[in-house]
Amino acid sequence: MNDLSVYYCPKCGRYAYVQRNSHISCSACSYDMKLLSVSCTEFMHLSLEKRNVLILDHILSEAKQNSSDTTSDQDELCLTGSCSYRHMFFSMNMRLHELQKENQQLNHTVDWMHQTIWKLLSRNKELEKRLEHSRSGSS
Numbered sequence: 001m002n003d004l005s006v007y008y009c010p011k012c013g014r015y016a017y018v019q020r021n022s023h024i025s026c027s028a029c030s031y032d033m034k035l036l037s038v039s040c041t042e043f044m045h046l047s048l049e050k051r052n053v054l055i056l057d058h059i060l061s062e063a064k065q066n067s068s069d070t071t072s073d074q075d076e077l078c079l080t081g082s083c084s085y086r087h088m089f090f091s092m093n094m095r096l097h098e099l100q101k102e103n104q105q106l107n108h109t110v111d112w113m114h115q116t117i118w119k120l121l122s123r124n125k126e127l128e129k130r131l132e133h134s135r136s137g138s139s
Contacts (some may be wrong), residue, residue, distance in 0.1 A: 004040035007033035008055045010062055013089060015043075015055060017052055034062065052090040 008015040009026035015039060018024055022052065024033050036043065036058065043051065 006036040006038065006040050006043045008036050008058060009033050010059050012054055013052070013059065015051070034058070049094055052094060056090055 003019055004013055005019050005020075009025055009029065009031050010033075011031040012026060012029045014026055015029050015123070016024065025031065026033055036055070038054065046054065065077075094115045094127070
């Protein structure tokens with residue numbers, strides 16, 4: 001794992017694990033990816049939320065470095081809008097992940113309920129048969 005590096009896309013926020021340092025482009029938007037400042041091992045131990053925050057921090061710091069003192073107010077608004085778009089993207093991505101986990105848990109619950117209902121119906125039918133049998137035997 002020491003050979004792996006983490007690269008991120010400053011345009012869309014995706015990241016990739018790359019075995020060697022090289023010039024790579026984002027598979028989603030074809031933008032040049034940048035090397036992340038943390039090791040691959042550290043990055044893999046971060047939660048999804050912390051990964052997104054780390055990448056967003058890198059995107060914001062790069063955007064600030066790239067903006068010059070001569071930028072107009074309109075350019076500042078574009079930069080701010082772009083960053084808030086990325087933040088919204090990361091927030092929505094995290095929410096999607098949470099909803100997928102919740103959906104998976106709910107599906108497990110529904111499966112368990114379905115199995116329980118069928119077991120109880122089978123047991124109920126079996127008890128009805130025994131009751132019917134005992135009634136016919138005592139008559």
